[in-house]
Amino acid sequence: MHQATQTGKEIFSLVNTVDAISPDCPLEDVAAFFTHPKYSKLLSLPVVEEGRPVGMISRYRFMDIYLKRYARELHGKRPIRKFIDGKPLLVELDQPLAVAARHVLANMQFPLTEDFIVTRHGRYLGVGFVMDLLHAMEQQMLANTMELEQANAQLKSSQLALVQSEKMASLGQMVAGIAHEINTPLGYVQNNVAMGQELFQQVQSMIAGYEALVDDLLDEQATEEQIAARMQQIVEKRADVNAQEMLGEMQGLMGDSLYGIAQISELVLNLKNFSRMDAAATEAVNLNECITSALNIGRNVLKDKVEVIKELGDIPKISCAPSQLNQVFLNLFTNAAQAMEGQGKLHIKTWFADGAVHISVADNGKGIPEEILTRIFDPFFTTKPVGEGTGLGLAITHQIIQKHGGEIHVDSRVGEGACFHIKLPIAPAIVPHQRAVLEAVA
Amino acid sequence: MSKPTLLLIDDEERILRSLRMLFFSGYKVHMTTDPHEAIRMLRDERVHVIVSDQRMPVMQGSELLRLAREASPATMRILLTGYSDLDASIASVNEGEVFRYLMKPWDAEEVKKVVADAAAIAEASFAVQLHEVQLHTEVPVDMAGAKPRVLIIDHDESIAKTVHETLGDRCEIIWAADAQHAMEELAKQDVSVVVSDLMLGATNVGYILKTIKQLNPQTQCIVVTSFNDTSRLIELINQAQITRFLPKPVSKGILVRNLESMLERFHALRNQPALQNRQTVAPISDPQEKIQAGNFLGMLGRLRAKMGA
Numbered sequence: 001m002h003q004a005t006q007t008g009k010e011i012f013s014l015v016n017t018v019d020a021i022s023p024d025c026p027l028e029d030v031a032a033f034f035t036h037p038k039y040s041k042l043l044s045l046p047v048v049e050e051g052r053p054v055g056m057i058s059r060y061r062f063m064d065i066y067l068k069r070y071a072r073e074l075h076g077k078r079p080i081r082k083f084i085d086g087k088p089l090l091v092e093l094d095q096p097l098a099v100a101a102r103h104v105l106a107n108m109q110f111p112l113t114e115d116f117i118v119t120r121h122g123r124y125l126g127v128g129f130v131m132d133l134l135h136a137m138e139q140q141m142l143a144n145t146m147e148l149e150q151a152n153a154q155l156k157s158s159q160l161a162l163v164q165s166e167k168m169a170s171l172g173q174m175v176a177g178i179a180h181e182i183n184t185p186l187g188y189v190q191n192n193v194a195m196g197q198e199l200f201q202q203v204q205s206m207i208a209g210y211e212a213l214v215d216d217l218l219d220e221q222a223t224e225e226q227i228a229a230r231m232q233q234i235v236e237k238r239a240d241v242n243a244q245e246m247l248g249e250m251q252g253l254m255g256d257s258l259y260g261i262a263q264i265s266e267l268v269l270n271l272k273n274f275s276r277m278d279a280a281a282t283e284a285v286n287l288n289e290c291i292t293s294a295l296n297i298g299r300n301v302l303k304d305k306v307e308v309i310k311e312l313g314d315i316p317k318i319s320c321a322p323s324q325l326n327q328v329f330l331n332l333f334t335n336a337a338q339a340m341e342g343q344g345k346l347h348i349k350t351w352f353a354d355g356a357v358h359i360s361v362a363d364n365g366k367g368i369p370e371e372i373l374t375r376i377f378d379p380f381f382t383t384k385p386v387g388e389g390t391g392l393g394l395a396i397t398h399q400i401i402q403k404h405g406g407e408i409h410v411d412s413r414v415g416e417g418a419c420f421h422i423k424l425p426i427a428p429a430i431v432p433h434q435r436a437v438l439e440a441v442a
Numbered sequence: 443m444s445k446p447t448l449l450l451i452d453d454e455e456r457i458l459r460s461l462r463m464l465f466f467s468g469y470k471v472h473m474t475t476d477p478h479e480a481i482r483m484l485r486d487e488r489v490h491v492i493v494s495d496q497r498m499p500v501m502q503g504s505e506l507l508r509l510a511r512e513a514s515p516a517t518m519r520i521l522l523t524g525y526s527d528l529d530a531s532i533a534s535v536n537e538g539e540v541f542r543y544l545m546k547p548w549d550a551e552e553v554k555k556v557v558a559d560a561a562a563i564a565e566a567s568f569a570v571q572l573h574e575v576q577l578h579t580e581v582p583v584d585m586a587g588a589k590p591r592v593l594i595i596d597h598d599e600s601i602a603k604t605v606h607e608t609l610g611d612r613c614e615i616i617w618a619a620d621a622q623h624a625m626e627e628l629a630k631q632d633v634s635v636v637v638s639d640l641m642l643g644a645t646n647v648g649y650i651l652k653t654i655k656q657l658n659p660q661t662q663c664i665v666v667t668s669f670n671d672t673s674r675l676i677e678l679i680n681q682a683q684i685t686r687f688l689p690k691p692v693s694k695g696i697l698v699r700n701l702e703s704m705l706e707r708f709h710a711l712r713n714q715p716a717l718q719n720r721q722t723v724a725p726i727s728d729p730q731e732k733i734q735a736g737n738f739l740g741m742l743g744r745l746r747a748k749m750g751a
Contacts, residue, residue: 180524180525180526181524182524183524183525183545183546183547184454184457184524184546185456186524186546186547187457187460187522187524187546187547187548188454188456188457188459188460188461189547190547190548191460191461191463191464191547191548191550192460192463194550195460195463195464195550249463249466250463252459253459253460253463256456256459256460259456260456303499304497304499
């Protein structure tokens with residue numbers, strides 16, 4: 001782009017309009033030109049015939065001839081045509097700077113003894129200096145580098161935005177799942193409390209009736225009729241509301257409500273454990289806890305269709321970013337659930353060996369075809385329909401594991417399922433070049 | 443009249459116990475966590491209203507309600523769910539043909555009213571022996587008399603063309619590309635079936651369907667759209683009683699099959715006005731749509747007065 005708009009202009013700025021000499025010009029006149037202040041900056045003089053450049057005569061070559069003994073007498077009257085370099089360096093005006101520079105650099109002689117001729121459609125226009133050309137070239141490279149740096153910065157920021165959006169998408173899915181799960185206990189707790197309130201009022205009014213009756217009975221002034229009316233009121237209320245039965249029922253519902261509130265608390269606690277927003281970014285954690293936390297959060301995706309088999313071994317704590325590893329595990333679990341057609345099994349195993357914690361996550365879903373097995377960790381690679389997956393889930397997983405100095409491998413056979421194996425060292429060596437992206441992940 | 447029978451299904455027993463308490467004074471309440479047992483109960487006993495959860499391990503609520511529709515067509519079907527995913531709501535329209543799609547946590551008074559309305563409607567349905575009517579509608583509709591009118595509301599003409607090619611000889615097909623034209627057509631004459639997209643450009647035409655259904659309960663509404671907003675769809679179930687929701691692009695076969703069955707439904711309801719209440723709609727809830735519906739009704743009144751004059 002840059003070059004296209006600048007075509008012609010770039011070379012034009014290098015042109016020095018210099019009167020060319022004719023090939024018929026005698027050698028002795030050329031000596032005068034070289035000493036003329038007008039040509040003082042030129043290394044060589046352009047020789048042009050009928051508008052077309054036919055050669056160059058350099059100071060160097062001129063001296064070579066002219067300083068020989070008797071040269072002036074022998075050659076002074078001979079035309080310059082006999083002595084010129086018939087293959088001058090030519091640059092067409094509308095050539096891109098880079099092309100011109102490449103041509104000049106490839107054909108120029110060392111030491112530098114000649115300038116180059118600029119032509120327009122093959123006709124002589126002026127002379128250019130090699131040093132000017134190189135300088136212009138350097139300027140352009142500098143500009144290009146800046147453009148590249150800008151493009152690079154833009155790419156980086158859009159990469160960050162994508163990683164962020166993947167994170168938001170999985171977070172959104174998770175939050176929606178939890179919100180839905182909370183709706184069930186919330187449904188009966190709210191209903192029970194509302195009914196309890198109504199029953200409370202009814203019972204209150206009945207007690208008021210009974211108390212009024214007791215008051216009347218204790219009141220020596222009360223008449224038989226008055227007492228009979230009170231009793232009638234109570235009998236009517238009792239016909240409306242079977243308080244004993246309702247209270248018995250309500251007692252059960254209050255127990256249910258407490259259970260429901262405990263369930264809601266547990267869900268909220270799971271969310272908190274999972275996000276670990278209130279914990280330090282890096283801490284010593286037992287990965288079995290992260291796995292349990294991710295399973296709790298993923299329950300809504302897993303519960304109906306996946307039988308989870310846990311074989312969590314005795315593993316030491318490792319220093320890691322638990323919120324990131326939670327994300328890794330949730331991602332692997334939900335991927336596994338999505339790979340299952342109908343009911344499936346998810347086998348999660350942890351163990352300690354060779355100074356590292358090992359985790360394997362195996363499912364018996366549809367498996368990953370061999371031809372895409374090498375690509376599943378690539379950014380933007382997805383088998384899900386457009387809009388359903390960003391193709392970043394496993395790429396981010398891979399980066400998180402790498403950042404922890406660990407490894408992740410996958411083994412799969414179509415129709416039999418897939419097994420992801422993660423190995424994390426107890427003391428991770430932080431890999432610095434992954435930082436930029438992972439800062440967004442963290 | 444004896445107490446109406448209410449059948450509750452949820453995989454969470456605490457939901458069942460809570461709802462039983464809410465209804466036990468006015469209803470004979472049955473409850474179960476097992477959908478298969480629910481179907482047995484529907485066969486064994488006259489059940490007025492069934493209220494089911496959607497997400498259950500054995501069977502989805504929409505599937506249970508589809509089976510309920512076969513086992514006891516007169517029973518009114520209500521879904522009560524904490525999950526509002528699109529697939530579930532589409533299935534509840536197309537398969538479950540639910541009377542209401544209610545969300546957990548619920549408003550006790552609203553649920554009580556909905557169930558009471560449903561119970562009264564079911565009672566009337568039992569009286570006209572719905573079974574026979576439904577069987578009757580399996581035979582091709584008698585097209586004697588006026589041709590049924592089908593109104594297509596869609597920006598794009600392709601659906602109108604498809605319908606014209608296949609049903610053009612049996613029905614009068616009208617195509618309206620914008621809300622104004624659709625409302626004018628509806629003002630001129632009642633229609634049997636409306637096939638409508640939801641978004642015409644930036645205009646949401648849901649209010650037109652909701653208003654039509656308030657005026658003419660026997661008109662059947664099919665929504666064919668690529669617009670998929672679950673909460674909008676749930677509104678259309680409750681407030682427009684749409685009977686089919688078909689995601690775009692829709693195949694010709696599916697469109698025509700559904701359109702034919704809705705034409706049959708229209709005739710069945712026209713012959714049995716007592717059944718029209720089965721598609722009673724809830725009031726429009728969206729304030730903006732209330733205004734739009736009001737304007738539409740005003741325009742309808744003016745146009746009909748002019749035509750009558």
